[in-house]
Amino acid sequence: MNNPLIELRGINLSRNERLIISNMTFCIHASSVLNIYGHNGSGKTTLLKILTGLTEPTSGQIINNINQHNAFSYMGHKYGIKNNLTLIENLLYGNNENFDDQNKIDGVIEMYNMNKYKNDLVKNLSHGQQKKISLMKANISTSKVWILDEPYSALDNDAIKIVDQSIYDHIKNDGAVIMSNHEPITKKPFDIKNLELINE
């Protein structure tokens, strides 16, 4: 098997003398999906933030073998979109890359069935539609690894199918997806590895 894209070795994280993540070791390869699940407060979001580099672990090692600067596309609890911009403007201005490929933007809007709303200000859209825009940003990025915090919450069944399709397309192109959820995930159109986080 090829080298993993990312490898975590013995990651520990403490906050206020409380151990949040204990000796976490796993790796993620290209064309794979990892679901990290656990109860509220088990450290799922924190672990995802460690992966992106937003949070510094107390000890342990993160090995990043991705040789590109925009390795990660992250969707957290906050969607990272601007209320006073339209859907199209959010896609155009909402990434760090020098990206203005109108065809790609139009394609992803079509895929998520958001054509009707493309010139609407985001503040006038529903919670689920805002989440879709956040996921669309991952779709148009060139990032190898998508890190998605509870990607299925607030979405209807049609939207869940679209998200699954976009994840499937991404892993077909040698990408990888790490997501967090409250439950293990099965019955998806792609293989998925479930990892439970237990916080004692």
Place this chain on the structure above:
Amino acid sequence: MNSFIKNIKKEFLIASRSGLEVLMPIIYLFIIMVFFNISISYVEKDIIVELIPLMIWISCLLICVLNLETIFKDDYDDGTLEMFIINDRYIERDIMAKVISHWILSNLPMVVIAPALSLVLGLDTKTAYVLLITLLIGTPTMSLIGSIAAALTLSLKKNKILMSIIVLPMYIPILIFGTSAVNNSYFKINFESEILMMMIIFLIFLLVSPIACSKALKISLD
């Protein structure tokens, strides 16, 4: 599109849809100047004219402190800051884009209006011109210094007081040189050395602020 230009365009687009927020510093400056003139209306006119540039400088400084919080706050609240920090190869450059657009949108209108206001209140043209130059150098320096404090206190709920405590001592040299230059001009004394000192402080913070800001933002998001 270069990400520096892209970020500035984005900030202008958002500001253009945020109603009259851009006018708030100017309105605030007018209110302070009106209150100031009412409170010292019994003083001789010559003394009032001497005090006007100082009063304008202090007003601009306080308005700068008041709007510092907005540099990163919205991006922090809506999550765009997290995405901006992850993967950004040129984070310092993009922080500069944010600080520059913040200065243009929040402080530049006030910098342009302030000398005009001083002329209306009776200041001579040359001193108003020097006032404009000192504000053009001083206010971006204050934005650069303030951006570090804004980044450091970003994750705190009641951060305004702490931010003021951090920045106000650092604003003192700018205030001293700025007001000295204007005063010297009023009394027809040499003011170039004060302007030069202000430019040196500006250049120092132009180099230091983006680096300090990127570290502070990472700490705040941790």
